[in-house]
Amino acid sequence: MAITLRQLEVFAEVLKSGSTTQASQILSLSQSAVSAALTDLEQQLKVKLFDRVGKRLVLNEHGRLLYPRAVALLEQAGEIGTLFSQGNGALRLFASSTIGNYILPELIAGYRRAVPDTPLSLQVGNSQEVINAVADFRVDLGLIEGPSHHPDLVTRPWLNDELVIFAAPDHPLAGRRLELPALADAPWILRERGSGTRDIVDHLLLSRLPHFHLEMELGNSETIKHAVRHGLGISCLSRRVVAEALALGTLVTLAPPLPPLYRTLYVVHHRQKHLSHALQRFIDYCQHAAGVDAR
Numbered sequence: 001m002a003i004t005l006r007q008l009e010v011f012a013e014v015l016k017s018g019s020t021t022q023a024s025q026i027l028s029l030s031q032s033a034v035s036a037a038l039t040d041l042e043q044q045l046k047v048k049l050f051d052r053v054g055k056r057l058v059l060n061e062h063g064r065l066l067y068p069r070a071v072a073l074l075e076q077a078g079e080i081g082t083l084f085s086q087g088n089g090a091l092r093l094f095a096s097s098t099i100g101n102y103i104l105p106e107l108i109a110g111y112r113r114a115v116p117d118t119p120l121s122l123q124v125g126n127s128q129e130v131i132n133a134v135a136d137f138r139v140d141l142g143l144i145e146g147p148s149h150h151p152d153l154v155t156r157p158w159l160n161d162e163l164v165i166f167a168a169p170d171h172p173l174a175g176r177r178l179e180l181p182a183l184a185d186a187p188w189i190l191r192e193r194g195s196g197t198r199d200i201v202d203h204l205l206l207s208r209l210p211h212f213h214l215e216m217e218l219g220n221s222e223t224i225k226h227a228v229r230h231g232l233g234i235s236c237l238s239r240r241v242v243a244e245a246l247a248l249g250t251l252v253t254l255a256p257p258l259p260p261l262y263r264t265l266y267v268v269h270h271r272q273k274h275l276s277h278a279l280q281r282f283i284d285y286c287q288h289a290a291g292v293d294a295r
Helices: 005-017 020-027 031-045 061-085 097-102 104-114 127-135 180-185 196-204 221-229 239-248 277-290
Strands: 050-053 056-059 091-096 120-125 141-144 153-167 187-191 213-218 235-238 261-270
Touching (some): 005 061, 020 031, 097 239, 153 277, 187 235, 221 235, 221 239, 235 239
Antiparallel strands (some): 153 261
């Protein structure tokens, strides 16, 4: 059975207007096309929907049974068409932890004020998990803390982010003029491998140290902040992650003889992903918020 929405639309309009002639004018179809659609529908259902009384069509018990269901289907189809013509498809986002926990909440709040009717879902993981999900089409858009070299993904620079080295206020290195050997000898608490933050710290910072003492790896920035605050070691995270603790004085930054540490955050989507109006609008909003040309 291959009943079409057009056939149901013809049936409903014939019922409301009382004739194929009137229905053809309302639907902008020829009378023969209306009659053919109605005949095809009856043949597929194997019942007559109207009794033919002279030149009149009179709804029978089969037609009365079908009508409310046909109207419901036509209304649902209309809602679907309206949903996507307005660009209101649901967006599935996956962000690495710094972005998902410290940047996106404010950005999404602003976006929802500007576009209140777009459903959003957000997952948070590490950068490699984001890349895998985007590559497998499990999400529409990824936001990660370092470049992706996956051949199936389009990677767009998005936002600059500063990394800072920090410690507890009573740590032996706090307030001192640091040299690289002292920094290398300190116990380090770092994000797990696969994290965008860890990749950048390895590249920008640890590669410049003569050696380093890895005390522990943790999979959560909040856990790292608490471990550092309790004197278990020092760490390096986004300034956005530790901004509140720095303002309260529960953590302090260290100033080694190194240039400032900056990285670029990226937006990624699959190369074959159709960028719907809703998805492109969200990408544009993110880039505009960061002062970056989305194109």
